[in-house]
Amino acid sequence: MKRTVILGALLWTLLITAAHVHLNVGWDRLAAQARVFFGMDREELIVGFLPVT
Amino acid sequence: MTKHSDTGSIFRSQKFTDFPTVTEALSAGRIGAAFILAPLAMQLAEAGIPIRIVYLGHRDGTAIVVRKDSDIRDFGDLSGKIVAIPSRFANQNILIHKMMKTWNMPEGSIELREVPPPEHPTALQEGSIDGYIVGEPFAAKAEVDGFGRVLYYTKDIWPEFISCVLVVREDLIDGNREIVQELVEGIAKSGKWLDEEHEHRMDAAEVAGKYYYFQDPELLKFVLSKPVDRVKYTHLAPLKDDFDEIMELAVEMGILRGPIAFEEYVDDSFVKPLDQIDWGIDRLPAAVAADGARAGASR
Numbered sequence: 567m568k569r570t571v572i573l574g575a576l577l578w579t580l581l582i583t584a585a586h587v588h589l590n591v592g593w594d595r596l597a598a599q600a601r602v603f604f605g606m607d608r609e610e611l612i613v614g615f616l617p618v619t
Numbered sequence: 620m621t622k623h624s625d626t627g628s629i630f631r632s633q634k635f636t637d638f639p640t641v642t643e644a645l646s647a648g649r650i651g652a653a654f655i656l657a658p659l660a661m662q663l664a665e666a667g668i669p670i671r672i673v674y675l676g677h678r679d680g681t682a683i684v685v686r687k688d689s690d691i692r693d694f695g696d697l698s699g700k701i702v703a704i705p706s707r708f709a710n711q712n713i714l715i716h717k718m719m720k721t722w723n724m725p726e727g728s729i730e731l732r733e734v735p736p737p738e739h740p741t742a743l744q745e746g747s748i749d750g751y752i753v754g755e756p757f758a759a760k761a762e763v764d765g766f767g768r769v770l771y772y773t774k775d776i777w778p779e780f781i782s783c784v785l786v787v788r789e790d791l792i793d794g795n796r797e798i799v800q801e802l803v804e805g806i807a808k809s810g811k812w813l814d815e816e817h818e819h820r821m822d823a824a825e826v827a828g829k830y831y832y833f834q835d836p837e838l839l840k841f842v843l844s845k846p847v848d849r850v851k852y853t854h855l856a857p858l859k860d861d862f863d864e865i866m867e868l869a870v871e872m873g874i875l876r877g878p879i880a881f882e883e884y885v886d887d888s889f890v891k892p893l894d895q896i897d898w899g900i901d902r903l904p905a906a907v908a909a910d911g912a913r914a915g916a917s918r
Contacts, residue, residue, distance in 0.1 A: 609628040611791075611798055614641045614653035617634060617832040618705070618736040618754040618783075 628798050630805065632831060637735060638706055645670060645788065652787045652802060657862070658869045659708035660786050664884035665875055669789035671886040672857050674803045676783035677810070680842075680850030681711055681773040682758035685750040686743060687766055694722050694771070700749035703734040703742055710782055711752040713868045718776065743767060754782050755842040755850055756834060763841055774848055781861055792886060803889040808898040810852030813843075820844060822903040856890040 587596050601607035633650060635641040638659060644650045646668050654676045655663075663670055683702075685691045691700070704712045715731060734742055739751040740760040750770065751758075761767020773780035785806065787799050812819050820843040828836030842849060859881045869875045 609795075609798055610631060611628060611652060611802065612631050612633050612650045613785075613802070614633050614635050614644055614650045614655075616636065616638065616641065616654070616736070616783075617834060618757060 627805075628801055630802060634831070634833075636737075638708070645786065648788060648790070651791045652785060652799075654783045654785055656706060656709045657781050657784045657865055658710055658713060658874050659706065660784050661862075661866060661869060661875060661879060661884055662708055663786075665877075665879050670786045670884075671789055671792060672784045672862075672884055673787050673792075673799060673886050673889050674785040674806055675781055675855040675857060676785060676806075678779050678781065678851040678854055679772065679774045679848070680755045681714075681752060681780055681782055682755070682849075683750060683752045683770040684739075684743065684758050684761050684767045685770050686746075687768045689749065689768075691750065691770060694718050695724070697750060698724055698728045699730075701730045701732055701747075703739050703748045703751035703753070704731050705736045705739075705753050706733055708874060710780065710865060711754070713865060713872065713874070714773065714777055714780070715752060716872055717868060740764065740767065756832075756838050759838060759842045759845075759849075763838055772846075772849060779851075779854065779861070781865065784857065787886075796889075800889050804891065804896055807855060807891065807893065808896050810855055811893050811896065812898045812900070813852040817844065817847070818902065820847075826903050853893065857885050857887050859885075 587593060598607065598610075602609050633644075635644070635653075638655060641650075641653050641655060642659065642663065645653050645655075646663070657672070660670065660672050683694075691697060702715065704715065706712065712731065715729065716726075719726070719728065732748060734748070734751070736753045736757050739748075739753045739757050742748045743751055743761055744764075744766050758767075758769065762769060785803070787802075792799055809823075813823055821840055824839035824843050825836045828834050828839045832839070862881050862885065866875065866879060866881075870878055
C-alpha cells in the first residue's frame with residue numbers, strides 16, 4: 567500500500583512536470599537550457615535593433 | 620562575446636524595420652533585449668510592459684536635414700514647412716517641440732509627419748517634405764547623395780542628445796543578471812574602443828555595414844568621421860537629469876500620461892566606470908581582411 571502511494575505520487579509529479587514543460591516552457595527551450603547548464607553550449611541572447619542610430 | 624569569439628555568451632542581433640514590431644517582439648518575450656527610442660521605452664514602462672533601460676546606444680547621431688538648394692537657413696525658417704520625424708515616440712519629436720518653444724513658435728507652426736527613417740531621404744528628394752530629423756545614417760544619406768544639407772546637428776542644439784536606449788526584459792534581469800552585465804559591458808567596451816581611434820571607427824563601419832546593417836560601408840564611414848563628434852559612443856550611462864528632462868517634455872506633449880519616476884523604468888546597476896573595462900583588441904579581423912582583399916585586387 568505504502569509503495570503504491572509513493573509510486574503514484576512520483577508518477578503524478580512526473581506527469582505534472584512534463585505537462586508544465588510541454589505547455590509553459592517548451593521541450594526545445596528546456597533542451598537548450600540543459601545544454602548551456604552542462605557546458606555543451608554557450609548561453610544566447612537575441613538583441614533587437616533597427617539600422618538607425 | 621559574439622558568435623565570432625570563442626568565449627562568453629552569444630549575443631545575436633535581430634534586425635527589425637519598424638519600432639512597433641520590435642516592441643511587440645519584446646513584449647511577447649521573443650527577444651530579451653532591444654535598442655528602442657527613449658520616450659518609447661518610457662511609454663512602454665508606463666503601460667506596464669516589464670522592461671528597464673539599462674544603457675544608452677549612443678549620444679548625438681541625429682541631425683535636422685533640409686534640401687541643399689532650399690532657403691531654410693535657421694530653425695525659424697521651418698515655420699509653415701513639413702518636417703518628417705521618425706515616430707511620435709522619438710526624442711527627435713521632443714527636440715522639435717523643445718526648439719519651437721525656444722524660438723517662440725506656436726504649436727502647429729511646423730507640420731510634423733511620421734515617416735519611417737529609411738524613407739526620410741527619398742521623401743526630401745521627391746519634395747514631399749521640406750526637411751527631416753532622424754538618426755544616422757539617414758541624415759548623412761542626403762548629404763552624401765548631394766541633395767541634402769545639415770541645418771543642425773543635435774550636438775549643437777541639444778548636446779549629448781539621447782535617441783536609442785538599450786532595454787532589457789525585467790524577467791531577464793531577475794533571472795540572469797550575468798548575461799545582462801555581459802551585454803552592457805560589451806557595449807561599453809566597444810563604445811570606448813570606437814571613440815579611441817579613427818581607424819577603429821572605419822573598421823566598425825566596414826563590418827557593421829557589410830554584416831549587420833547591410834548598408835554602404837562608405838556611408839557609415841562618413842557618419843563616423845564627418846565630423847568625428849557627429850555621433851559618440853561614450854558617456855552611455857543613463858542619467859536621471861537627462862531622462863527627467865525628456866520625461867517632463869513628453870508629459871507636456873501628451874506622449875506620457877503623467878510623470879514617471881526614473882527608478883521605475885531605469886536600472887543603472889550594470890554600469891561600470893569606463894576605466895575599469897577594456898576590450899583589449901586593436902583592429903577588427905573582418906575589416907583587416909577586407910582591407911587586405913582590396914589591396915590585393917588593386918595590385
